[in-house]
Amino acid sequence: MAVRTILKMGDARLLRVAQPVTQFDTAQLHALIQDLEDTMQAADGAGLAAPQIGVDVQVVMFGSGAFNPRYPDAPVVPRTVLINPVLTPLGDALEDGWEGCLSVPGLRGVVPRFQRLRYQGYDPLGQAIDRCVEGFHARVVQHECDHLMGMLYPMRVRDFSRFGFTEVLFPGLDSADD
Helix, strand or coil: CCCCCCCCCCCHHHHCCCECCCCCCCHHHHHHHHHHHHHHHHCCCCEEEHHHHCCCECEEEEEECCCCCCCCCCCCEEEEEEEEEEEEECCCCEEEEEEEECCEEEEEEEEEEECEEEEEEECCCCCEEEEEEEHHHHHHHHHHHHHHCCCCHHHHCCCHHHEEEHHHHCCCCCCCCC
């Protein structure tokens, strides 16, 4: 369909709480998902939420192949469209990890996230999704679902000595579309 403009931090639309999807398997929903796919691929992203392209609904897409230039050491995460997600931490263990965001280009920061997580929701046809994940997969899901609550990862950074420009923190890492 189309590569959409990704909203940047400072745009008030990124701070809104997204609304649940009420109708599945519609032309409008499929068009939105295709736009998310096209936009995420064009930006080499590991995930993208509908609010990042200015659409206020609870739809996130995430996943990465064998190599993502923005996260070269990350394990493969299956490509998933998750609608109306519900996240349930599996334990209290948190894990610090570096994050970037297409809406916060050129910056990275260390963010604590639940190490293990159950996520539930629906696919574009309205079929239930229910997975238990850990590590990078759990991190990506939490990051994308934060966008549905109007939360950007810098709001979760605890130690700003571990937050900065990608080109300074990680020389040689492609940060053009961070």
